[in-house]
Amino acid sequence: MAKQEGEVILLDFWASMFGMRARIALAEKGIHYEYREEDLKNKSQLLLESNPVHKKIPVLIHNGKPVSESSIIVQYIDEVWKDKAPFFSSDPYARAQARFWADFIDKKLYMTGRLLYSTKGEEHEAARKEFMSCLQLLEGELGDKPYFGGESFGYVDISLIPFYTWFQAYETYGNLAIKHECPKLIAWAKRCIQNKESVSKTLPELEQVFGFVQQMRKKIGIEE
Amino acid sequence: MAKQEGEVILLDFWASMFGMRARIALAEKGIHYEYREEDLKNKSQLLLESNPVHKKIPVLIHNGKPVSESSIIVQYIDEVWKDKAPFFSSDPYARAQARFWADFIDKKLYMTGRLLYSTKGEEHEAARKEFMSCLQLLEGELGDKPYFGGESFGYVDISLIPFYTWFQAYETYGNLAIKHECPKLIAWAKRCIQNKESVSKTLPELEQVFGFVQQMRKKIGIEE
Numbered sequence: 528m529a530k531q532e533g534e535v536i537l538l539d540f541w542a543s544m545f546g547m548r549a550r551i552a553l554a555e556k557g558i559h560y561e562y563r564e565e566d567l568k569n570k571s572q573l574l575l576e577s578n579p580v581h582k583k584i585p586v587l588i589h590n591g592k593p594v595s596e597s598s599i600i601v602q603y604i605d606e607v608w609k610d611k612a613p614f615f616s617s618d619p620y621a622r623a624q625a626r627f628w629a630d631f632i633d634k635k636l637y638m639t640g641r642l643l644y645s646t647k648g649e650e651h652e653a654a655r656k657e658f659m660s661c662l663q664l665l666e667g668e669l670g671d672k673p674y675f676g677g678e679s680f681g682y683v684d685i686s687l688i689p690f691y692t693w694f695q696a697y698e699t700y701g702n703l704a705i706k707h708e709c710p711k712l713i714a715w716a717k718r719c720i721q722n723k724e725s726v727s728k729t730l731p732e733l734e735q736v737f738g739f740v741q742q743m744r745k746k747i748g749i750e751e
Numbered sequence: 752m753a754k755q756e757g758e759v760i761l762l763d764f765w766a767s768m769f770g771m772r773a774r775i776a777l778a779e780k781g782i783h784y785e786y787r788e789e790d791l792k793n794k795s796q797l798l799l800e801s802n803p804v805h806k807k808i809p810v811l812i813h814n815g816k817p818v819s820e821s822s823i824i825v826q827y828i829d830e831v832w833k834d835k836a837p838f839f840s841s842d843p844y845a846r847a848q849a850r851f852w853a854d855f856i857d858k859k860l861y862m863t864g865r866l867l868y869s870t871k872g873e874e875h876e877a878a879r880k881e882f883m884s885c886l887q888l889l890e891g892e893l894g895d896k897p898y899f900g901g902e903s904f905g906y907v908d909i910s911l912i913p914f915y916t917w918f919q920a921y922e923t924y925g926n927l928a929i930k931h932e933c934p935k936l937i938a939w940a941k942r943c944i945q946n947k948e949s950v951s952k953t954l955p956e957l958e959q960v961f962g963f964v965q966q967m968r969k970k971i972g973i974e975e
Contacts, residue, residue, distance in 0.1 A: 596851060
């Protein structure tokens with residue numbers, strides 16, 4: 528392991544869109560690291576000690592020091608390995624905009640997306656509408672740019688692209704036609720996969736994620 | 752107005768802890784700006800156009816370009832006016848830690864604090880316990896340091912100090928003894944007020960905030 532990198536360990540879970548962000552960020556910077564898959568029903572002592580506040584993956588442990596929360600991990604990776612593939616523009620306004628949309632993805636898209644496969648009735652109907660409205664806002668923000676930040680793949684792209692692996696579950700359980708309603712987002716996702724090895728090598732197969740969500744629905748008793 | 756500052760407008764509401772963060776950050780940097788108080792029941796066209804996604808204060812408008820979400824505003828202010836009173840350490844790990852605690856304050860302390868004055872029964876009881884556990888985590892993180900980042904007032908201090916103005920409401924409606932259980936946090940809050948004019952000139956009187964929360968409880972029907 529190169530000395531400049533130090534020891535890098537990622538505590539993660541394969542289907543987590545938050546974990547995928549950290550994996551893509553590390554791959555963008557070309558960092559070698561040890562991937563440790565966590566059993567979320569029986570979390571390792573290392574995870575509990577490294578993230579005692581939230582007890583959640585992903586956790587990046589760099590030279591023994593843990594960093595939690597995916598958006599903070601991605602920013603940390605960018606700041607430590609700053610000489611390669613910057614995730615942010617140097618312009619403060621563009622940086623603020625990127626942080627705004629990443630925060631929107633966490634607060635709105637993720638939270639509403641969860642409801643699509645875990646609720647029924649009125650709550651589900653409200654979530655369907657809000658989820659599509661979130662995606663349409665992102666479709667509008669992307670516009671005709673190749674990536675969210677413009678010409679180069681960056682922070683918002685890293686924050687959002689893992690959600691693409693959950694689209695089949697969102698579409699099926701939300702009864703949505705994302706491909707039809709958000710063609711620019713779909714083209715962007717395919718562009719990320721085609722142009723960025725950091726993405727194509729990180730994202731799991733869509734069917735695998737769909738199967739995982741299907742199992743989860745059975746466990747919470749919403750599907751038999 | 753100095754040319755380097757450009758035109759700076761803050762759309763805000765006096766009792767908002769999020770708005771206070773932006774005001775303290777601007778004061779720390781010595782930025783002249785126009786403060787515009789919003790009527791939250793009748794939001795201005797400028798607010799709705801500047802933050803169409805969340806429609807919330809605070810919004811910082813710098814040379815006509817809006818920045819929303821208080822933590823993003825504070826980071827933007829730090830990055831634009833970087834020559835004075837930096838809010839972050841230059842060390843990436845310290846920066847990640849600061850971002851972690853600020854995020855914790857937003858996700859946990861704020862969300863739980865809301866429940867103290869807006870719920871009853873079991874939900875209220877659960878919120879009481881979680882709120883005190885949040886404060887105790889912050890008490891432990893502060894430890895014997897003068898400020899959260901160490902010797903100098905920074906990002907976590909800016910994120911948390913506005914909550915001090917809500918403590919009387921939290922204590923009263925949560926039936927909590929914050930002063931007794933978190934003496935280091937209280938000493939830290941008094942230190943911020945005593946040592947930082949940016950804080951003492953920004954924070955409203957505690958009684959004013961308490962009166963505001965009391966009125967809010969009447970409006971939502973939890974108090975007669």
